[in-house]
Amino acid sequence: MASLAGSPWLTSTLLARVRGKSDRVHTVVRGDTLDAIARTYGVTVAALRARNRLKNTTIIIGQKLVIPGASDRAVVASATPSVLSPVIAATRALSITPKRWKFIVAHHSGIERGSGKIYDREHRRRGYENGLAYHFVIGNGRDSGEGEIEIGPRWLRQIHGGHVRSETYNEHGIGICLVGNFEKRLVSKKQLASFTALVDWLRSSAPLGIRPAFTVHRWVDRNHTVCPGKYFPYTAMTRRYRA
Numbered sequence: 001m002a003s004l005a006g007s008p009w010l011t012s013t014l015l016a017r018v019r020g021k022s023d024r025v026h027t028v029v030r031g032d033t034l035d036a037i038a039r040t041y042g043v044t045v046a047a048l049r050a051r052n053r054l055k056n057t058t059i060i061i062g063q064k065l066v067i068p069g070a071s072d073r074a075v076v077a078s079a080t081p082s083v084l085s086p087v088i089a090a091t092r093a094l095s096i097t098p099k100r101w102k103f104i105v106a107h108h109s110g111i112e113r114g115s116g117k118i119y120d121r122e123h124r125r126r127g128y129e130n131g132l133a134y135h136f137v138i139g140n141g142r143d144s145g146e147g148e149i150e151i152g153p154r155w156l157r158q159i160h161g162g163h164v165r166s167e168t169y170n171e172h173g174i175g176i177c178l179v180g181n182f183e184k185r186l187v188s189k190k191q192l193a194s195f196t197a198l199v200d201w202l203r204s205s206a207p208l209g210i211r212p213a214f215t216v217h218r219w220v221d222r223n224h225t226v227c228p229g230k231y232f233p234y235t236a237m238t239r240r241y242r243a
């Protein structure tokens, strides 16, 4: 087909021509939707469609999409929860092995004090040479902001976690720890909002090239722990992250 408008594909020559200075290119992977890609890059579906001259929202694996640049991005900055912006920015700068992260493992810290920085020091003192055993920590408002997402050094270095006994789950699981003891209380609204925003984004598949399965510590290390506590919303989370 000669007409560009009639084809969802852009050849590399055309790509070079339509790409602006601050544009990026996303290659569609299995599980991607236009909506998820738009959220990942903080642009609108409309802007994505316009830039790539898509007649509808159909995309195919391997298709290259030009992500509109900074000027378009500013317009929809509010579409991304601000708590997630640093995570998205930091993760974009990383080189992630596609399909490495097959699981997301939820934890609680079991205590109300602490933050990513504090647990990092604690874990180093306990002999974890890579520090903080989790990839992300979500604060409870005491030693870090309520719902604040701290990015652990292991995520920035894209290395295995040390949060479970299973080697497979440490190697392929993203460890997310919510500060608090959910044997004693419910997860706060703000913490849960940040947690679901983070997991939604990680599972939107565009950043990782795969949709990681959701699990929790006690299901991985059976009979060894109650983590993340009896008040963690297991049913709601499994329903949300089923398949």
Ligand SMILES: [Zn+2]
Pocket (backbone or CB within 6 Å): 106, 107, 108, 163, 217, 225, 227, 228
């Ligand atoms: Zn745990």
